[in-house]
Amino acid sequence: MGNRRGHGRGDEDPVRDYADSEMEIPRLFALLLIVLEWTRPGLPSPLRPICDLRVLDHFIKEARDAEATMRVCKEDCSIGVPLMVPLTRVDIGVWEKKNMAEQAQEVQTGLWLLNRAFISLHTSISNSALHSHIDASVRNIASIGQVLRSLSIQDYVPTVSGIDLQETWQVSSAPELFQVHINFLRGKVRLLLANAPVCKQEVS
Amino acid sequence: MTSDRGSVLMICALFLAAVACRGHTFDKKVAQLLREEPENIKCFAERMRDLTCFWEEGESRNSSLHQYTFTYTYQYRNENSSACEVFEMPMLAARGRRLFYSRLPRIEFFAQLHLCVFRGGRELYNRSLFIDQVFLLDPPANVTVVKTGQRGQLNVTWLPPALKYMDDSMMYEVRYAMEGNPMRKETVKATTKLTLRGLQSSSKYKVFVRVKPDGITYNGYWSAWSDPAFGTTPPSDLDPVIVVLVLVIILIFFLLILFVLVYHRKSLLKKLWPDIPSPEHKFPGLFSVYKGDFQEWLGHSNSSTRPIHAFTEELPSPLEVLSETSLAAPLPNHLSPPRPATTPRATGLLREDSDTTEQGEEPLQSRDMDAGLLDRWKEPPHTHWLMEQLRALQKHPQALSQSSLLESQDTYVTLNQNSQHAKEEGRQEDDILEESLPLQALFASGDTSLSAASHSDLGSLQQSSGSGRLSSQSSFEYPNHTWPPKGPGYTYMAVADSGVSMDYSPMSSSMGKGVVYANEYILGHRRPLSGQQVHS
Numbered sequence: 059m060g061n062r063r064g065h066g067r068g069d070e071d072p073v074r075d076y077a078d079s080e081m082e083i084p085r086l087f088a089l090l091l092i093v094l095e096w097t098r099p100g101l102p103s104p105l106r107p108i109c110d111l112r113v114l115d116h117f118i119k120e121a122r123d124a125e126a127t128m129r130v131c132k133e134d135c136s137i138g139v140p141l142m143v144p145l146t147r148v149d150i151g152v153w154e155k156k157n158m159a160e161q162a163q164e165v166q167t168g169l170w171l172l173n174r175a176f177i178s179l180h181t182s183i184s185n186s187a188l189h190s191h192i193d194a195s196v197r198n199i200a201s202i203g204q205v206l207r208s209l210s211i212q213d214y215v216p217t218v219s220g221i222d223l224q225e226t227w228q229v230s231s232a233p234e235l236f237q238v239h240i241n242f243l244r245g246k247v248r249l250l251l252a253n254a255p256v257c258k259q260e261v262s
Numbered sequence: 263m264t265s266d267r268g269s270v271l272m273i274c275a276l277f278l279a280a281v282a283c284r285g286h287t288f289d290k291k292v293a294q295l296l297r298e299e300p301e302n303i304k305c306f307a308e309r310m311r312d313l314t315c316f317w318e319e320g321e322s323r324n325s326s327l328h329q330y331t332f333t334y335t336y337q338y339r340n341e342n343s344s345a346c347e348v349f350e351m352p353m354l355a356a357r358g359r360r361l362f363y364s365r366l367p368r369i370e371f372f373a374q375l376h377l378c379v380f381r382g383g384r385e386l387y388n389r390s391l392f393i394d395q396v397f398l399l400d401p402p403a404n405v406t407v408v409k410t411g412q413r414g415q416l417n418v419t420w421l422p423p424a425l426k427y428m429d430d431s432m433m434y435e436v437r438y439a440m441e442g443n444p445m446r447k448e449t450v451k452a453t454t455k456l457t458l459r460g461l462q463s464s465s466k467y468k469v470f471v472r473v474k475p476d477g478i479t480y481n482g483y484w485s486a487w488s489d490p491a492f493g494t495t496p497p498s499d500l501d502p503v504i505v506v507l508v509l510v511i512i513l514i515f516f517l518l519i520l521f522v523l524v525y526h527r528k529s530l531l532k533k534l535w536p537d538i539p540s541p542e543h544k545f546p547g548l549f550s551v552y553k554g555d556f557q558e559w560l561g562h563s564n565s566s567t568r569p570i571h572a573f574t575e576e577l578p579s580p581l582e583v584l585s586e587t588s589l590a591a592p593l594p595n596h597l598s599p600p601r602p603a604t605t606p607r608a609t610g611l612l613r614e615d616s617d618t619t620e621q622g623e624e625p626l627q628s629r630d631m632d633a634g635l636l637d638r639w640k641e642p643p644h645t646h647w648l649m650e651q652l653r654a655l656q657k658h659p660q661a662l663s664q665s666s667l668l669e670s671q672d673t674y675v676t677l678n679q680n681s682q683h684a685k686e687e688g689r690q691e692d693d694i695l696e697e698s699l700p701l702q703a704l705f706a707s708g709d710t711s712l713s714a715a716s717h718s719d720l721g722s723l724q725q726s727s728g729s730g731r732l733s734s735q736s737s738f739e740y741p742n743h744t745w746p747p748k749g750p751g752y753t754y755m756a757v758a759d760s761g762v763s764m765d766y767s768p769m770s771s772s773m774g775k776g777v778v779y780a781n782e783y784i785l786g787h788r789r790p791l792s793g794q795q796v797h798s
Contacts, residue, residue, distance in 0.1 A: 111430060115478045145338055147373030150310050150427075227338045237374075244394070244479045245372030252427060 108208045109257035111248065117198040118243050124191035125236035135232035137182045141175040142226050144168030146241035153249060165250045166206065166214040167221060168242055173199050175235055183232060195239055202247060209254040270344050273367035289353055290486055291398050292316060292361070298483060302387035303377050306398035306483065307369070310425055313393050316351070316363030317379055317386070329382045332364040337374035337390075369393050397482025399423045402434065402454075402471045407493025413463050416493045419455040420471050433476040437487065438469040451476055463498035 128135060144167065153161070173196060180192045207213065229235050251257075295304045296318070305315035315332065327350050335343030351361040369375075371394040379386040402420040410417050418436055422429050436456050439445040450456050461467060470487040523530065542549055545559065552559040 118478055145373070147336060147338060147370040149368065149370050151368075227340075241372040241392075248479055249427060252430070 107256045108205045121240040128233040128236050140228040140230045143238045144171050148245045162211045167216045209256045303389040313366040313369045319360040331380040333378045335376045395481040399485045401485045401488040405491040407491045413498045414461045416458045440465050461495045466494045
């Protein structure tokens with residue numbers, strides 16, 4: 059403090075230069091752009107594509123554990139109303155003939171149906187241990203939806219009338235539901251993710 | 263319904279032709295499943311296109327092929343099951359069992375399938391399965407083993423099964439071994455190459471690979487082992503690091519040894535190449551100042567540094583002799599003649615025997631003789647005098663003996679300093695001298711010295727011409743002379759140690775009970791010696 063030299067400016071902060079005052083507006087402008095970019099409404103920025111199928115394998119393993127738990131429960135796990143579930147069977151020849159959009163639609167319809175079935179099961183069954191499995195399955199279905207979105211697959215929400223009933227069937231017990239869940243993940247979902255064009259582009 | 267059934271049958275028939283071409287691989291798979299699969303209906307899918315199911319019949323009953331019906335249905339379909347044609351395989355005919363199989367043409371994955379075998383309308387077996395869980399693939403092809411750049415390693419690569427959608431769901435097992443060694447296994451997932459590590463160098467390895475779905479999405483049985491592939495590991499070359507380290511260690515050892523040698527070179531040299539001992543350090547200044555002139559050095563050195571310590575013991579030590587009687591001259595007179603006749607007293611300065619025998623009336627004389635080498639001598643003015651005295655003693659032993667007769671109890675002996683005697687004694691003296699010259703070792707210098715000594719103070723010791731004879735012991739023979747007793751002065755005798763041990767003990771004037779032992783020695787052949795004890 060004793061070294062302070064007297065300037066012409068006096069009490070002004072010596073750090074601030076005359077150029078700073080000119081840069082203030084561009085600074086604020088840049089900050090504004092950044093904030094707007096984050097909060098931009100509409101489609102979110104494209105996620106990084108999740109091409110690693112180990113994510114799906116993880117879901118399959120969880121579903122298997124749940125199904126193993128469900129297998130032992132007989133009386134508590136029966137449902138009054140049959141649940142509509144997607145068909146899990148895959149005919150390779152037939153599947154290959156479909157295009158990407160059809161496959162995606164089929165998968166997303168099935169996921170939607172499963173989601174609905176799990177929610178119904180949740181209300182029907184009072185066993186708290188089973189509830190945890192049901193919740194886990196619902197979470198996994200949502201995660202698969204995210205994965206599909208990351209692969210640039212458009213969201214598709216089927217309407218009740220638009221569902222091809224030939225591609226559905228009905229189950230009347232919780233173990234069956236979980237079985238369908240497993241098979242659906244192993245089959246159609248996996249085939250779709252494995253052949254996603256985004257992932258193939260990255261590989262090649 | 264019927265059209266479906268018809269188409270199914272047709273497709274089944276089409277596969278019949280294909281089956282015939284299938285051949286060896288198919289038989290092997292069937293045989294493998296016969297061992298492994300516990301279910302009655304054994305099914306496997308080779309590719310993603312078909313499913314083969316078979317069962318065996320053990321009954322020897324000659325049942326026709328057409329009795330069997332194989333039906334399948336998917337769970338999700340709520341319709342009647344479909345049937346498929348049944349075929350027979352002849353492979354187990356030798357064991358008395360029959361094998362029937364059927365193949366599903368169009369299969370659907372991820373859906374539960376129900377299978378039934380009917381024989382004659384009755385259900386024989388049934389099974390529910392997922393087709394994607396019963397894969398039995400062909401073994402991997404093109405297994406190759408190549409060397410990597412490093413020693414003890416080999417790279418194994420192979421081709422995956424050519425199945426779409428399943429290439430990332432495969433699990434492989436690699437089995438490898440050297441000739442005659444047990445097999446080692448390694449499992450890899452989702453990759454078609456493996457690096458074998460920890461192998462021996464310059465060895466030939468045999469490698470097998472088999473494949474199986476990983477079990478998450480698809481599942482199945484382990485395939486058969488592939489055909490063996492051989493690879494040889496590279497020879498182990500000398501690791502340069504090891505070579506460098508070994509060299510460094512050798513260098514360190516070498517430096518250590520060098521350091522030890524340099525540091526201890528003096529002590530080592532002393533041990534290996536010892537110096538010739540030189541007495542220079544005992545003679546300070548002898549070589550440096552006086553250039554080896556011993557006499558000069560002796561003259562100039564002070565007594566304290568006189569190194570002739572060896573002679574200190576031999577220097578004549580003054581011996582105080584107490585004599586109470588005077589030396590009587592006539593005593594020896596009558597003693598001397600018989601002397602030669604007696605046995606020589608070739609004792610170590612003791613001559614009791616003859617004395618006692620001769621002079622019984624004078625027993626005391628023997629005691630005097632026992633005094634040994636106590637003679638009365640003049641104090642030697644010079645060290646050389648010592649030699650002369652001794653030489654004189656040698657020549658005139660009888661003189662000494664005579665002196666013994668002079669004394670009474672005293673232990674001193676006086677030497678006759680007169681010149682001697684009788685030639686008649688010369689002979690005996692000669693003999694005596696020859697035999698018993700104890701100190702002749704000292705006087706081997708020659709006769710002349712002895713002759714000179716004869717005229718010395720020592721007295722009349724006749725010189726022996728044959729003084730070459732050495733005796734092992736020293737003795738003094740007192741000459742048979744009498745010599746005038748000296749005054750009551752002290753006489754001294756210096757005795758040089760000629761290497762012969764002489765025992766002489768001073769006897770007190772009180773003449774106690776001293777025991778004197780005389781040395782015995784052999785005097786040659788003429789006169790036997792006798793050693794004696796003399797009791798005083």
